Amino acid sequence: MATYDDDLRLAHVLADAVERITMSRFRAEDLSVESKPDLTLVSDADKAAEELVRMQLKRTRPRDAVEGEEFETTGHGPRRWVIDPIDGTHNFVRGVPVWGTLISLVDNEMPVLGLVAAPALGRRWWAANGSGAWSGRSLSSAKRIHVSKVSTIEDASLSYSSLKGWRALDRHEEFLALTDDCWRTRAYGDFWSYMLVAEGAVDIAAEPELAVYDMAALVPIVTEAGGRFTSLAGKPGPWGGNAVATNGLLHDEVLERLGTDARA
Known part of the structure; x- marks a missing residue:
């Protein structure tokens, strides 16, 4: 079975880098916000965050494809990083802290790794195939998480x-x-x-x-x-x-x- 430990470590590095952008723009008075053709909102932070992730992936995973919310898919092949730089943009632009960066690796059409970073909530969650699901601020300070046992x-x-x-x-x-x-x-x-x-x-x-x-x-x-x-x-x-x-x-x-x- 393939392991994705190195990719998971990279996802955390990417999330750390994005956090420096998004938190610096959260509740910024000069935040620039536009409406997209589907009438959803996009901020300058969304674009800057996705551009940063794409740049780092081009350097560290040049053979992998990248799909994101704000820009066209680049590359091709069985491995594809799927990025949402700010999930919850409407919350972000209104100053509501429920927003996060979503980073996933899809391998042969299966999502094999996922990381969700919500810096304004001080929370992060992640998982890779066969490695369990975890929550914490970093790989070194994490707690394994499980779903409930409610049956009705x-x-x-x-x-x-x-x-x-x-x-x-x-x-x-x-x-x-x-x-x-x-x-x-x-x-x-x-x-x-x-x-x-x-x-x-x-x-x-x-x-x-x-x-x-x-x-x-x-x-x-x-x-x-x-x-x-x-x-x-x-x-x-x-x-x-x-x-x-x-x-x-x-x-x-x-x-x-x-x-x-x-x-x-």
């Missing part, structure tokens, strides 16, 4: 980002019914929902519309923590355009209730 929807805590997308997907009523049946619901949002699933603080996270760069880094962390990560149609990994992550025990029931192929 009535005892489950669910986290989500917003309600609008569920209406667009024609699953609004089904989603609301699921939230009504859960013990607790909170909109922690973006990457944080999935990291809370991985560390057992939340049992279900789901979003109706996501890009690969939103999800690739989350998959190894959730699965190495013992959970499941699929699309609403039940396809494993970040390839289905949306996401359901659970502790595994609740996954089939959540898919039955929300899944895009569950309609009569």
Whole structure:
């Protein structure tokens, strides 16, 4: 089995470098913000952070492809780094500390490494295939994390980002019914929902519309923590355009209730 220890160490180095940019621009009075064609926001910090990662990967992993949110995919081959420089840009530009840098390595179309760095929260999570999922400030100060053992929807805590997308997907009523049946619901949002699933603080996270760069880094962390990560149609990994992550025990029931192929 291939090991990715060197790549994981590199991911931490990349996250350290990005953090110096993003934290220097967080809540900066001169932050430049633009609207992209899809009406989402992008800041000068997003672009600078991704450019830095691409430059360092070109130097340290010249044979690997790189895919990011802000610029075109470069290179080709079985290994591809997938980068979201700031997941939660809308939070970032409004001064909300729930944003993070997502770094993933995809090898032969499988996400084999994921790192999520949330410097404004003082948190970092990471995993590589076969190495477990971890949280801490660095590789040398880490604690292994695991999903919860909650086995019923009535005892489950669910986290989500917003309600609008569920209406667009024609699953609004089904989603609301699921939230009504859960013990607790909170909109922690973006990457944080999935990291809370991985560390057992939340049992279900789901979003109706996501890009690969939103999800690739989350998959190894959730699965190495013992959970499941699929699309609403039940396809494993970040390839289905949306996401359901659970502790595994609740996954089939959540898919039955929300899944895009569950309609009569």
